[in-house]
Amino acid sequence: AQSVAQPEDQVNVAEGNPLTVKCTYSVSGNPYLFWYVQYPNRGLQFLLKYITGDNLVKGSYGFEAEFNKSQTSFHLKKPSALVSDSALYFCAVRDNTGTASKLTFGTGTRLQVTL
Amino acid sequence: DGGITQSPKYLFRKEGQNVTLSCEQNLNHDAMYWYRQDPGQGLRLIYYSQIVNDFQKGDIAEGYSVSREKKESFPLTVTSAQKNPTAFYLCASSILGLSYEQYFGPGTRLTVT
Numbered sequence: 640a641q642s643v644a645q646p647e648d649q650v651n652v653a654e655g656n657p658l659t660v661k662c663t664y665s666v667s668g669n670p671y672l673f674w675y676v677q678y679p680n681r682g683l684q685f686l687l688k689y690i691t692g693d694n695l696v697k698g699s700y701g702f703e704a705e706f707n708k709s710q711t712s713f714h715l716k717k718p719s720a721l722v723s724d725s726a727l728y729f730c731a732v733r734d735n736t737g738t739a740s741k742l743t744f745g746t747g748t749r750l751q752v753t754l
Numbered sequence: 755d756g757g758i759t760q761s762p763k764y765l766f767r768k769e770g771q772n773v774t775l776s777c778e779q780n781l782n783h784d785a786m787y788w789y790r791q792d793p794g795q796g797l798r799l800i801y802y803s804q805i806v807n808d809f810q811k812g813d814i815a816e817g818y819s820v821s822r823e824k825k826e827s828f829p830l831t832v833t834s835a836q837k838n839p840t841a842f843y844l845c846a847s848s849i850l851g852l853s854y855e856q857y858f859g860p861g862t863r864l865t866v867t
Contacts, residue, residue, distance in 0.1 A: 682858035
């Protein structure tokens with residue numbers, strides 16, 4: 640069965656500094672990986688995905704993620720953090736045994752960006 | 755959240771009562787999903803459906819039931835058999851296929867006392 644680990648419950652960064660939110664995964668076969676963001680009392684918003692191709696994936700709001708097959712990682716990055724980026728971030732891996740797009744989510748990392 | 759509506763946003767029920775959460779989508783997606791979110795546990799899959807009149811159990815289906823009579827609608831019933839029903843419930847939909855992301859509704863916060 641597939642799994643996702645987000646080793647940090649919270650990441651703190653100053654506005655303007657680069658940020659990284661870590662994610663490692665375990666899955667049989669080719670990985671299909673996703674990042675979502677959640678603001679308080681809201682649903683999840685899709686940020687980006689890795690399906691195949693370039694290891695550096697660009698997404699919404701200036702976020703990008705680096706896929707590393709040898710380290711089974713898919714870390715979320717942003718060159719310059721904004722206070723408005725403060726939210727809960729989820730990494731997810733796709734169950735690739737069927738077409739129903741079942742996702743397994745990590746436990747989430749809370750990003751706090753301060754002035 | 756676009757294209758997926760969940761109602762109500764907040765729901766309060768007494769223990770022992772069944773309650774139904776609504777989920778509607780106008781994205782013409784074939785697949786729909788229900789997740790439960792608890793603090794520190796991420797999202798856990800309750801049920802999912804790939805086609806009308808068909809659905810499958812997810813990882814935590816006990817105490818829940820669903821129906822899929824229309825492509826646009828996937829209501830979730832939290833029954834009295836669910837031992838710890840207080841949670842934030844999220845509905846999602848997607849195109850069928852490995853590479854497609856899921857789109858989420860705004861969620862329903864259920865409190866059972």
